Structure formats: structure tokens, C-alpha cells
Amino acid sequence: MEGQVRRDERVGRPAPPGPGRRERKAEAPAGRRHARQSRVERSAVKKVVGPAALRQAVAHLKAAFGVSERRACSIIKADRKSVRYRSCRQPDTALRERLRALAVERRRFGYRRLFVLLRREGEPSGKNRIYRLYREEGLTVRKRRSRRRAMGTRAPILVEARPNARWSLDFVHDQFATGRRFRILNVVDDVTRECLAAIPDTSISGRRVARELTALIARRGRPAMIVSDNGTEFTSTAILAWAQDHGVDWHYIAPGKPTQNGFVESFNGRMRDELLNESLFFSLDHARQKVAAWALDYNTRRPHSSIGYLTPEAFAASLTATGRPAAQDESCAARPVAHPTLRGVTNPRTLVAAG
Template sequence: MKPSRFTEEQIIGILREQEAGAKTADVCRKHGISSATFYKWKAKYGGLDVSDAKRLKSLEDENAKLKRLLAEAMLDNAMLKDIGSKKMVTPAARREAVAHLRVAYEVSERRACSAVGADRTSVRYRSIRPDDAAVRARLRELAAIRRRFGYRRLHILLRREGIVMNHKKLRRLYREERLQVRRRGGRKRALGTRAPMTLPQGPNQRWSLDFLSDAFSDGRRFRILAIVDDFTRECLALVPDTSLSGLRVARELDALIAARGRPAMIVSDNGTELTGMAILRWSQETRVEWHYIAPGKPQQNAFIESFNGRLRDELLNETLFASLTHVREALAIWRDDYNTIRPHSALGNLPPLTYAELSAPDMQRDGTLRYTESSAPRPVAPPSQQGSNEARTLLIAG
């Protein structure tokens, strides 16, 4: 609306001239206004003095301001209801909300930011960060192959390929690509005091042995004999079959000793196959000490239990086996990958075979360890409780 060139005081003065006896036409001609304007003023300001006119003007201004504030509040309420169901936690979500309000309600950027509670600098920000498309693509490929690997092991594999990147940036890319490994729930375990396990100081000092169980796709069950070197963490053997007796375990150990050398000790649980006469006879004949853990204490055989968890998580739970041949082929491929490629966090992210090469200078060219009988230290026998420990006394006693 075009503002009037006369103030309220001037308008009331013009009306007073007409009330004093001057003709309306003369008053309009004198002040350069039309008769319609004069009568409009008379309807609005007739009978008022200057103070009343000022009060009326202030009331009109305040009323207009209240109407404007009410309209803005109603508009803000409508905009908030429109975006009320959307979460605006990240700056990207706030940018989308501001853009939606500007288009839907035809408001300014400042108004939309005020309604959303966003900073205009954050809304106007445009990222200059590179998209790292090649790294993302390779990360997705490795994650598709290594489905149970987290970002730390994937970082090691990328670094081996020459892709150098900060681990925090790789974790961000890993999270943005939604490659997080879903944790599988485990059963609750009792808590209590646990004695630390004595670590071996070299290869072939102690082997761990255990059985795993799984099923074919048709429901038939099979078992896997797993043998691990506790020092190098190397998987020495994975033997699958529908049944594994004590005699079969002894034969597999004989074949392994022929290729690798005799261990000083073997640790296992109290399974029926491992406590039978076949294993006891084999232990006496080969002079290999066999240690049984306490019943119900798998943590005393922690190395093989940890290995079993990795094997089940990365292979058994990810594969449907059709036959025993399929199982043997898959286990052979996984064992080779585990020993030569897969990084092991307890070994400084080195594969077990690489760690064994650094720990044993007499490594053969075919990748197998060569140890003489004397290279594996004999276990230290505890002192006798009664009598003498001298060799001569023991010989006489028989």
C-alpha cells in the first residue's frame, strides 16, 4: 500500500478547517486532494484529536505485527510438522530438509534454516573430499570375498596391494559402504578366575588338537580333525571324515610327524577318541607327551578353540557342503589361505607361515618346516615327590 504524504496531524488539521466552516471543495483544492480522499479521512479520523490518532496508529501497527508473527508461527508449525517424521542428525539430512522447505513453502534459505535449526554455513557447504571410487570398489570386492573380515584385516590386505590409507579414513569408507560384519550371538559363559596359559617358545614345542562337527546339505553329519602349532599358529592339518577314530588320529599324526618333525607335547580335551588305548599306545611309542585339559575347561586349550571359531565363522558357516570331496577341497583352500595370506593379529598381522619363516631359519623351499628331533625342546619333568632325582638312583630303582 502506498504511504500517504500527509501525517495524522496534518490530516486532522485539514478536517478541522472543514469543520471551522470552509467549504469542502475549497479545502480539497487548497491541499491538492480529491473529495473521495477527504471523506475517507473524515470517516477514519473524524472526531479524533492528534493524541487519539497517534494511539490508533500504534494500535494498527501492533495489530499488523501480531498478525505477521502469528502467520510466521503458523507457517513454522506447518513446516515442522512436514519434516517432523524425518531424523535430522547429520548435516546431509539438514541440507535435504532445508531444500524441501524452500521448494514446498517458497521460503528463503534463512527462514528454512531457522525453522530446522541448521547453520547456514553448514547448509551451503559443498564437500571437496575425493570420492575414492577405486578404493571403495576394491574394498567391496575384498569384503565380498572375505565376508567375515573386519576393516582392520581388510586394511592390511589393501596395504599389501599398495593402497596406503589412514585406518580412520578406511573405517569411514567401510562404514559408508555398509560392510560391517554382523556379530553372531554366542552362548553365555560362566565368569571366574583363569590361570594364564604358558606360551611355547618355539615351533613344534606344543600342538593343539580338537574336533569340529558340521553337516552336509542333505543333513548327514561329518567331523573335522584340526591340528594347530601353538607357537606359529599354523594350521598343520584339517582332516574331514564321517567318523574319526583314535587309530585314524594316530595315523594322521604319524604322517604329520614324518613331514614336519616330532612335537614335544600335544594338548587336547577328554574326548573318547583321544583317551582310548590307541592314542595312549601311540604316545608311549613315539615318546610324545600328551596333556589333557581339565573337563569343562576349553579355555585351557585356547589356541585351538580360537582357531575353531575362525574356521567355523569364515568357512563352515558360510558354505553348504554337498559331499566329503567338496569338504576336503574347501578345507585345503582355506587352510592354504589361512597359513599364507590371512593376517593374524597375534603375530603382528603376519600370516602364520611368514611368521614361521622369520622364526625358523631352516625353512625348506617347499614351505614346510624342517626340525630335527633335538630341535624340539623336551618338557621339563617335575621333581619327584619322594626319593632322589639322581639318574643313578632312578636306574637302580628300575
């Protein structure tokens, strides 16, 4: 009989029914699918985590099914003391109203910068308390989707710790309400993080860039180096002649590597997030007024995280001749823009790693 079954299998005839190995293998995938489906169904059920969620669940059981509090707590495994607890905290009505007002005024600011603004106004509350009220009021800033970042080890950027050590230039594009496009030339000091110029116009050529830089040098002084990308405005004959006449070392980043000009790229992102995406421009004069007001606020009022939540103007004033920043607010995470000169080095032109 066994030999007959094997011959039937070889010629393709159906084998006699029985608990054979092939039937067990066929049942295994169905069992795995059932187990996977049950796990998905269990994961789809929202877990009751936290005292507030437990109180809501107990209240729902009592209202919907008419069970007692003891029975509802035993069903969801909640402690009756935790369910009956009522908070004794103060309402903090004035502080909540001021926090909401600042969040409405600064729509793209998180709780850290709002905490710095409140501390400037004399609010003694700590950062954790402000964060709790920030979450309870639902003021969390919605994060915009960012591009995928490249991974890898990068060498530190070298810059002398003093103002006018290096400037960065780049363009930002936007459009009016009518659909006509315009661009903004941004000039940033890499050490102090100051916005030295933000010039909007419908067309900015290389000669216009040279004229604006000349006027900026007359007000602030000559930089040691200027960094930019390889745009046609920056590689024109007018810019090359201007750099040679003024004795400025003009450095071009590698093509397709905007991270090599990270300071002005970061500034462009803040301008895009806090100004361009939040405003509607009706004319060139309107855009110039809005951009000028935002640049002034950026330099004098907006706290900057990379320089210990100081303003760029205050940080520039605190820099000494040796590149050491003055004492900063202990409530903020102080982090200097550049390290002081290494021990044993007496050359004032020594380059140090930026922060």
C-alpha cells in the first residue's frame, strides 16, 4: 500500500486523505495569517495610558454601562486614588494669556524662544513650567516636512572669532500676490549671525551686488572673506573685479553642496519659515518694508539658539578682542559661536573652529 501511494504521487494522482506532512504545511500559513491579523487588531485598539486617559475611561464606563467606580477601575486596572485625584495647581491665567499672545505674535516660535521672551519680561517661571503650559494650551508648532539629509562625517568650518571675519551671500525667491516673482539678496555675518543686508528686488545683477557690498562696507567695514555659491551674479566679471579692488578673498562653495554655505542657508530657512510663508506681498515697496522690519527684529529681538539664545546684536556687542563672548544668561543653554584661541598660540589671526 505504501508503494502504491508513492507511485500515485509520482504520476500526479491525488493522494489518499490523512494527516500527512503536506496538510500540516498547508495549515501553517493560515495559522500565521490568523495570528498576524489578531495582532493587527489588538494594535489598532488605542491604549489607555496616563492618569487623564484613565479618568476618561472610567467616566465612560460609568456613563455608558452604569457600572460602579470600583468595577470600572478593576476593568481597566486603574487605581481609584489616581482616578479621584484633583489637581491643586494654580490656574496661571495671566501667564497663559501672555504665552498665547506671544505665540500668536510669533507663530513659528517654539517653547524655548517663548521662554526667553517671557524671561526678558521678568517672568520667574522655569522652562519646564512654560513647557507644560505650552503643551496644555495646544501651542505646539507644526513641523514642516524637510528634505532627507545626507549622513556622514564633516570637517568643522574654520572662522576667526570676530565680527567681519566672514560674510555669506545667497538669494531667496518668492512672489507677489499678482504672481510676479522677486528675489532677496541676503548677507549674513557668520560669527555674530547678524543679518547685514536683506535687499528685495525683481532683478539683481552682479553690478547691483557689487554696489550693495560697497555701501555695506562703508557702513560696517571690510570683511576678510566672502562665501557664496556659483550663481551667475557671483561669478560675473563685476564681482571678480570688485573683490580684487577691495582686497576681499571670495570663496566659492563646491557645486551642489549648499551645506558648505550653511550659515546663510540656515538664515534663509528662518526667513522662509517666519516671514515669507506667513506674509502676502502686494508690491515691491510692501515687500521692502516687511523684509526690513523682519531683519531689524531678527537682529535686535529674536533669540538665536546657536549663540545661547542671545540676539545677534547683543552677541556682537559681547565679543571681545580675543573672541571670547561675555557671560550669558544662565537659564539658557550658552554655546559660543567660536572657541577661544588655543593655549600657547599668540598669533591673533589664528583660525578657530566655529560652534
